[in-house]
Amino acid sequence: xxxxxxxxxxxxxxxxxxxxxxxxxxxxxxxxxxxxxxxxxxxxxxxxxxxxxxxxxxxxxxxxxxxxxxxxxxxxxxxxxxxxxxxxxxxxxxxxxx
Amino acid sequence: xxxxxxxxxxxxxxxxxxxxxxxxxxxxxxxxxxxxxxxxxxxxxxxxxxxxxxxxxxxxxxxxxxxxxxxxxxxxxxxxxxxxxxxxxxxxxxxxxxxxxxxxxxxxxxxxxxxxxxxxxxxxxxxxxxxxxxxxxxxxxxxxxxxxxxxxxxxxxxxxxx
Numbered sequence: 634x635x636x637x638x639x640x641x642x643x644x645x646x647x648x649x650x651x652x653x654x655x656x657x658x659x660x661x662x663x664x665x666x667x668x669x670x671x672x673x674x675x676x677x678x679x680x681x682x683x684x685x686x687x688x689x690x691x692x693x694x695x696x697x698x699x700x701x702x703x704x705x706x707x708x709x710x711x712x713x714x715x716x717x718x719x720x721x722x723x724x725x726x727x728x729x730x731x
Numbered sequence: 732x733x734x735x736x737x738x739x740x741x742x743x744x745x746x747x748x749x750x751x752x753x754x755x756x757x758x759x760x761x762x763x764x765x766x767x768x769x770x771x772x773x774x775x776x777x778x779x780x781x782x783x784x785x786x787x788x789x790x791x792x793x794x795x796x797x798x799x800x801x802x803x804x805x806x807x808x809x810x811x812x813x814x815x816x817x818x819x820x821x822x823x824x825x826x827x828x829x830x831x832x833x834x835x836x837x838x839x840x841x842x843x844x845x846x847x848x849x850x851x852x853x854x855x856x857x858x859x860x861x862x863x864x865x866x867x868x869x870x871x872x873x874x875x876x877x878x879x880x881x882x883x884x885x886x887x888x889x890x891x892x893x
Contacts, residue, residue, distance in 0.1 A: 637838070638736065638740075639773070639777060640838055640841070641838065642740045642743065642744075642773075644831065644834050644835065644838060645744060645747075645831075646743060646744070646747050646766070646770075647834075648827060648828075648830065648831035648834075649744070649747040649748065649750075649751050650747065650750075650751075651827045651830060652751060652823070652824055652827035652828075653747075653750060653751040655820075655823035655824075655826065655827060656751070656814060656815055656820050656823055656824065656827075657751075657813055657814060657815070658813040658814075658815055659754075659756075659811075659813035661756050661759075661798070661801070661802065661805075662750070662753075662756070662759055662813065664798075665750050665759055665760065665763050665798065666750055666751065668763065668790075668794060669747055669750055669763065669766060672766065672767065672770050672786075672790065675770070675786075676770055676773065676774075679773075679774055679777050679779050679782065680777065682777075682778075682779060683777050683778065687856060687857065687860055688860075690779050690781075690782050690857055691857065691860060691861060691865055693779075693782055694782065694785070694857075694861070695868060695869075695872055697785060697786070697789055697790070698872045698873075698875070698876055699872065699875065700790075700794070701789060701793065701794065701876065701879075702875050702876050702878075702879030703879075704794050704797055704798075705797070705879045705880065705882075705883040706879055706882055706883055706886070708797060708798070708801045708883070709882070709883040709886035709887045710886060711801065711805075712801055712804055712805060712886075712887050713886055713887055715805045715807075721805070721807065722811060722813055
């Protein structure tokens with residue numbers, strides 16, 4: 634299997650995820666797109682391990698654990714902010730309380 | 732094999748586009764599930780079956796369920812169209828596109844080995860490296876997970892009112 638194809642796919646997924654993070658204002662969707670970007674990086678690292686490096690797969694394992702921790706904390710912050718501001722839109726989070 | 736690659740690549744791209752454009756949170760999470768599952772199968776195709784199954788269990792299982800539970804807990808009554816399609820969103824798309832083009836140019840000049848050698852994708856060499864050479868990062872990551880669990884509980888705990 635050609636590693637270049639994997640790298641191209643991972644680049645496409647990362648670009649779509651980055652566009653999503655900057656295009657969306659709903660924090661939940663920003664988190665979803667962040668997860669997608671992390672997966673794209675993992676795909677690139679697995680493509681590197683396709684070329685004979687076992688360390689690529691090990692880094693993906695570490696990234697996976699860090700991503701699980703990040704999702705838990707991120708969703709905790711999101712839920713408590715939605716309780717506070719009653720909306721998931723970042724534009725409304727920016728406003729000061731009257 | 733190459734047909735399976737194209738199939739799962741297409742499914743992953745459909746999932747990514749869905750996450751980018753969908754406005755309903757539950758459907759967005761399900762598109763993300765599609766992308767995660769396709770990436771897991773791509774790992775298996777790339778000769779990393781252990782990582783593929785871990786990806787399906789952790790990402791497609793745990794992370795997506797966590798998102799769905801969060802959506803249910805927040806119980807959003809009205810779902811606004813949050814896609815930023817004004818000049819600010821256009822500028823963001825321009826920058827994302829520029830980033831994509833720069834990385835594409837880098838990829839064209841990247842040194843890719845001519846004859847990829849298949850790695851031992853079985854769990855055993857992975858475990859050998861993880862528990863011998865990279866034991867300390869492994870332990871640090873497990874402490875990080877513990878901290879994250881405690882932190883998440885502290886963050887969403889309802890404090891007793893004054």
